[in-house]
Amino acid sequence: MQVLSVTPEIFPLIKTGGLADVTGALPVALAGKGVTMRTLIPGYPQVMDAFKKKKAVHQYPLLQGGKASVHAVAIAGLDLFVLDAPHLFDRPGGPYGNASGADWPDNWRRFAALSQVGGDIAGGAISGYKPDIVHAHDWQSAMALAYMRYGKAVGTPSMITVHNLAFQGRFGAGIFGELGLPAVAMALDGVEYYGGVGFLKAGLQAAWAITTVSPTYAQEIRLPEFGMGLDGLINMRSTDLHGIVNGIDTEIWNPETDTHLVSSYTARTLQARTPNRVAVEDRFSLDRDDSPIVCVISRLTWQKGMDILAAVVDGIVAAGARLAILGSGDAGLEGALLAAAARHRGRVGVVIGWDEGLSHTMQGGCDAIVIPSRFEPCGLTQLYGLRYGCVPVVARTGGLADTVIDANEAAVSAGVATGFQFAPNNGGALLHAIRRLVEAHGASTVWTSMQKQGMKADVSWDKSAEKYVELYRLLLSKRAA
Numbered sequence: 001m002q003v004l005s006v007t008p009e010i011f012p013l014i015k016t017g018g019l020a021d022v023t024g025a026l027p028v029a030l031a032g033k034g035v036t037m038r039t040l041i042p043g044y045p046q047v048m049d050a051f052k053k054k055k056a057v058h059q060y061p062l063l064q065g066g067k068a069s070v071h072a073v074a075i076a077g078l079d080l081f082v083l084d085a086p087h088l089f090d091r092p093g094g095p096y097g098n099a100s101g102a103d104w105p106d107n108w109r110r111f112a113a114l115s116q117v118g119g120d121i122a123g124g125a126i127s128g129y130k131p132d133i134v135h136a137h138d139w140q141s142a143m144a145l146a147y148m149r150y151g152k153a154v155g156t157p158s159m160i161t162v163h164n165l166a167f168q169g170r171f172g173a174g175i176f177g178e179l180g181l182p183a184v185a186m187a188l189d190g191v192e193y194y195g196g197v198g199f200l201k202a203g204l205q206a207a208w209a210i211t212t213v214s215p216t217y218a219q220e221i222r223l224p225e226f227g228m229g230l231d232g233l234i235n236m237r238s239t240d241l242h243g244i245v246n247g248i249d250t251e252i253w254n255p256e257t258d259t260h261l262v263s264s265y266t267a268r269t270l271q272a273r274t275p276n277r278v279a280v281e282d283r284f285s286l287d288r289d290d291s292p293i294v295c296v297i298s299r300l301t302w303q304k305g306m307d308i309l310a311a312v313v314d315g316i317v318a319a320g321a322r323l324a325i326l327g328s329g330d331a332g333l334e335g336a337l338l339a340a341a342a343r344h345r346g347r348v349g350v351v352i353g354w355d356e357g358l359s360h361t362m363q364g365g366c367d368a369i370v371i372p373s374r375f376e377p378c379g380l381t382q383l384y385g386l387r388y389g390c391v392p393v394v395a396r397t398g399g400l401a402d403t404v405i406d407a408n409e410a411a412v413s414a415g416v417a418t419g420f421q422f423a424p425n426n427g428g429a430l431l432h433a434i435r436r437l438v439e440a441h442g443a444s445t446v447w448t449s450m451q452k453q454g455m456k457a458d459v460s461w462d463k464s465a466e467k468y469v470e471l472y473r474l475l476l477s478k479r480a481a
Contacts, residue, residue, distance in 0.1 A: 003135055021380060026461065029464070120152075141203075296323065
């Protein structure tokens with residue numbers, strides 16, 4: 001089975017978040033299950049620099065304002081189609097914005113081009129290759145399904161995975177004339193969305209199947225408070241909606257072999273975590289004592305509940321925990337957390353920015369990781385925490401609710417607890433969870449049991465990949481029918 005994946009980012013070439021981890025890991029997970037996945041990605045500078053021999057398999061004399069070509073390459077075990085369009089993607093900054101974080105004003109044009117090429121490939125534009133299924137990810141590639149619907153690939157099954165419904169790609173109606181779609185597409189059952197053009201909405205409308213990255217999030221987005229204005233459409237498509245929880249790359253995230261760690265370990269050698277703990281204390285200037293270290297590894301944003309965390313830092317310290325925070329984001333939240341670190345020297349440490357190696361060390365050395373998100377489609381850091389014996393403390397929402405077993409009395413007695421859940425958007429509930437954590441940490445047998453139970457959890461892609469294969473087969477059966 002040949003599947004074309006269309007995505008704006010993929011690990012290890014270009015990453016801003018969990019989307020890249022998923023699109024990078026899924027082709028590998030599917031390879032042994034009868035599925036060959038090729039991935040179409042934009043030719044950002046770091047992508048183009050990753051391969052020297054450029055073999056164009058398709059040319060565009062004019063694609064959204066300039067010349068473009070598609071190259072077939074294999075990098076890091078991934079089979080890729082790279083869209084080389086310098087006028088759209090050869091620029092400094094990130095994949096979606098400039099160095100100061102402002103969105104590129106022509107993002108609609110950049111990702112319409114990516115989507116148009118996805119639709120063309122689906123329709124047979126590349127000699128010798130025609131996918132059985134097209135799998136698009138988030139708003140940046142969602143329009144590929146619209147180009148398929150109104151083009152040569154109308155009969156090819158398609159799927160869209162929503163990694164975060166909050167990001168929708170909404171633009172003014174004035175861009176429609178430059179998209180290269182027929183006039184009939186500018187309609188309620190097409191790409192039109194509240195008088196403008198909605199990229200994600202168009203993909204949701206055209207897709208044969210819709211997936212989200214956890215079962216709970218699939219149900220949450222049917223509700224107005226989580227549906228972000230699209231809950232009506234999603235409910236109309238509810239029979240085609242599926243929730244498949246993400247996995248993680250258990251080769252990269254493996255405490256037994258992780259070269260980022262000061263000391264490697266297994267569930268049988270948890271005492272070997274101690275040098276990692278000391279490294280965290282040193283990096284974050286924390287006091288050395290036996291109190292639990294709770295870490296935060298996150299974008300510092302409203303969605304991630306960082307304002308809720310900032311409001312209860314004093315209470316967390318009073319409860320007997322230390323905090324190590326790594327991340328960047330909203331300037332106000334960065335300032336509030338830095339101020340908390342200044343108030344509680346030795347008890348709270350903050351590193352603003354991103355450091356992949358440090359994030360691994362924190363998972364390997366901290367006692368717990370707190371994730372207070374208001375909503376969380378899946379979340380990956382709690383899965384890393386489970387894998388590393390860093391006990392997750394999570395808001396009861398989305399994939400966080402699906403992947404962490406709360407340490408209530410029954411779960412602790414049965415020996416199945418893996419973390420702590422609390423009501424989302426509630427600082428008091430977060431504080432109560434931290435107090436429960438501190439109490440459990442003081443009971444060594446309970447704590448060790450939770451660590452080992454979490455490390456036993458299957459957080460790999462294996463089960464999730466099987467579910468994607470089942471869904472692909474279902475779509476192919478629909479095409480045959």
